[in-house]
Amino acid sequence: MANIISDETIEYVGILAKLELSDEEKEQAKKDMGSMLDYIDKLSELDTEGVEPMSHVFPVKNVFREDVVTNGDTREQILKNAPGQKDGMFVVPRTFE
């Protein structure tokens, strides 16, 4: 079954992905995503009833450490690559009027 990706779906995924696509890119994305999903649909041939989803191959658990501060003041390093900074903080566009 061929997957047809609607304009609404591409708009919605664009919001989730925080990407602003041109009209041309949207058309391409519809085609690409449709054909990728057709390809991925191959997985539905397999019966996975009762199979636990495996996120990690080893039985890894949360790794905890003592709640002790080990790093010093790294503000300068953290801000070093910021496109905008002021008074030791990141500059972002105004978010409310």
Place this chain on the structure above:
Amino acid sequence: MNILDMTAVSLGAAIKNKEVTVLEATEAVLAQIEAKESEYHCYVTVDREGALAAAERIQKKIDAGELTGPLAGVPVAIKDNMCTEGMLTTCSSKILGNFVPTFSSEAVLNLQKAGAVILGKTNMDEFAMGSTTETSAFGVTKNPRNPEHVPGGSSGGSAAAVAAQECFYALGSDTGGSIRQPASYCGVVGLKPTYGTVSRYGLIAYGSSLDQIGPLCKDVTDCATIMEIIATHDPKDSTSVQRDDTDFTGALVDDVKGMKIGIPRDYFGEGLDPEVKEAVLAAAKVLEAKGAIVEEFDLSLVEYAIPTYYTIAAAEASSNLERFDGIKYGYRTEEYEGLHNMYKKSRSEGFGPEVKRRIMLGSFVLSSGYYDAYYLKALRVKALIKKAFDEAFAKYDVILGPVAPTTAPKLGASLSDPIKMYLSDIYTISVNLAGLPGLSIPCGMDSKGLPIGLQMIGDCFNEKKLIRAAFAYEQARGAFGKKEDE
């Protein structure tokens, strides 16, 4: 012997024996970079001054007896998705085009502690998403064995730099074949270790449950030696595994008597180039003649590995790449209206088409209503794939097959059809899904003079079996692909 012809380990020994100085080795390889880079473009950044300064500093430590390791003073290249303090780290993306990390990745720190001279950062597919190094925002890398062909990817710059003698060894990363496939295309040795063996701290994430750092190098001895340096437990990576069996050089033994080697029939079907097939099966015969027990078997599920991988990798990528928002680091768009518009424009202008394609797909398969049907389904199939390997490793020490269905394609031939490009990873990708180690070693040339790679796959934590089998094969094979024009 020409310095550039030396392996990393032989150069390390020559430095220790005072036959070569660190500065001589560094100058020789920098001269090679200068001579060849305009043709091959293996590097995004070459740190000439930094390398020369490090060479002097390291020589003093070697002379003082403070650095005694086998690779002290040997120049190395690092894939441009590993953070290097004070050195540009771009992931071959415009969005990180100005990013200078304030810390180094654990793997790089381990190399530096062992006395490595860092030459620079190698080109790659943008964010490691690609199989040809053509999705780089900073131009394509060419295959030094034949510059009309791609070097493979995503660690194409690292593989090409080793093949072109523009470094003595390199680090790459492998999410679906990104070390093994370019190693195969460029005729060098590459190893993707068991998941969790090399710390991912400071490796810019693509698919976190699949990503692993490993070496690209000239021979199996170098491979084992580099692994001993970079395989460390790191509390900063919560998936880092504590291992007490990392004495990999102990496995450099020319003996495969009684070793059980399985050849999956499903790796030799439709789509496999006949010349690749012939070379790989000939390599199996070599191991059989040395006493290994070789038999064919059915692995199963091979055709489901790629759709499973692209679902999981795209999902993880869409989440991992959320961090590139134009605020903390990297590219920010010039003009915008408000915060959300700035996010969207920065990301849309900063990411290339393949990265956007995977972020879109990943966002979709994780979205409400599709999560179970796509993402969870893929995780269930992953469990089945892991089980198929478990069953195989109950019978075999090593699984042997091709690395890729063909030798290196021509430049420009792959990008037009993404699914076709994804198919070049069919034999490597399931190894990442199952967390296994996989090694790529050259086993021949096709009629076009392009290298063919042999892949050896082991059960988790069984790198030593791979190293042993690969070393034994290498002894029988002899020197590979010496460039005649050098």
